[in-house]
Amino acid sequence: MPISTELPTSFRMNTGAHIPAVGLGTWQAKPGEVKDAVKHALSVGYRHIDGALIYQNEEEVGQGVKESGIPREELFLTSKVWNTYHDRVAESLDKTLKSLGTDYLDLYLVHWPVRLVANETSPLFPTNPDGSRAVDRSWNQQETWRQMEALLETGKVKQIGVSNWSIPYLDHLSETWKVVPAVNQVELHVYNPQHDLVNYCREKGILLEAYCPLGSTDSPLMKDPELLRIAKKNGVSPAAILISYQVNRGVVVLPKSVTASRITDNLKTIKLDEEDMKTLNEMAANGKQQRVNTPLFGWDLGFHDWYDVGNKDAPSPDAVTVKA
Template sequence: MPELRENNIPDVTLNNGVTIPQLGFGVFQVPEEQTQRIVEDALAAGYRHIDTAAAYRNEAGVGAAIAASGIPREDIFITTKLRNGEQGTALDAFRNSRTALGVDYLDLYLIHWPVPSQGLFTEAWKAMEKLYAGGEVRAIGVSNFLSGHLDTLLEAAEVVPAVNQIEIHPTFQQQELTAKSRALGIAVEAYSPLGQGADLDAAAVQSLAARHGATPAQIVLAWHLAQGTIVIPKSSRSLRMRENLGAAALTLTPAELAEVTALESGARIGADPAVAAHSQM
């Protein structure tokens, strides 16, 4: 069983022994000028895991919020990601992100997308292994890596990725990929865990929310947490942030979990990693 933090958020232990709060806060599509305020609100609400990326262009706001919070650096888990167009210059890209965040080290650094048409993600991984070996980052991982991408990476890798962050929500669960990742010792992290809000309207989710006196988001997040998946919901509203944290206290029965699982429709919201090649510059 995951250990509980002071805010009752479970910790997941990664394959190198590093622990990560299972319920974190994402800042995808948070405007740069609003990031510091929103992240300060998230930290005040009790989040201790913040997920950003160079491509989001809001790392500096995240760093400013962390500095202003007064919370010890070691109590906050910071993830950022390598921009696609910088896979060939990963060392410089990492250090630019670290500078923008205003920290001495990062907790987790991810390759944002494989971009197979570039053929650079293995090269980027070797650079990240150097950062990991040098203690500049506590764990390294990938995002949006499909089964074949993992196979290619592992043929050359000395370090098995700690995390694979992929799109997962009730209507798009990627069960085979999550099972393979876990079998390889790679923790699974869900982005768009609420289906960007669309999955909250499902009749099963609404019914379970009424049954438990919970919000629909709490039901979906509790479903993720019960499977051991790391989740990073986003909200700009302080009340919603706090409500989402409440999912950690909600327990669904096996039958109730199955109701949510039955919503699978294969409906991807984001880009397909098999072909996605946006530069994110």
């Protein structure tokens, strides 16, 4: 049988519905930038936008969607319930729907398996008197998921999934889930490929989504000599290799950009040969393992590399730059 050189443009989820393989990330896309980024993306062929309540830009994302003129049913919109809403998931969803100006989401995720308790310090990033995050350590994530499952019956969400869920956390959730998460959105790039998690999710029928695929802001990846060599060999940019890598391994990828030319380029994925995939797959194991997004929740999220690589006290862009 001839080997296909075509890459998929969408993946099938365990619900039977399809999700576009490349989606536009919107975290840190600032007010005044994100509407145009969304509009441009939709004008050049994107149909998938990844957002979240905590990005605090959903209203502008919604404006971009509206001004694009693309019919709602052609779009795939994702958002995420924020940590301070684990006891009020439906309320978090309604806020997002209102901001986006739509009456349903294609995919709704639990952003983190961590409940924060809103208090007078902040409704979104509450802290304790000692400055640590106000985490509710007694909260059972199975309860958050039960509320997510209930949302399916309202028609306001087509698919539900999780984000930042490690294998032990998924095992715990699987004890009571009635609906298997459609996706797990986690940090995935060549310095953090998480092959064990990818294999585990594949076995359970959970599709992976790669966040920070380019290594996020001030990426440590882009100057990697092996990556530059593979980019040169294929006649494309390093970013194109990093994005294509995920699609080649069957993972949805969510590059963020507010730069029109990059948004256009980031949709162009290429088929990588076995040798390049092997090099990219093995980079982390060959001494380059590194996370770029490590929020200071003061909470073990069950990722075995998390505390092993000296990131324990690293500031998180997610936690530091998003102001409550």
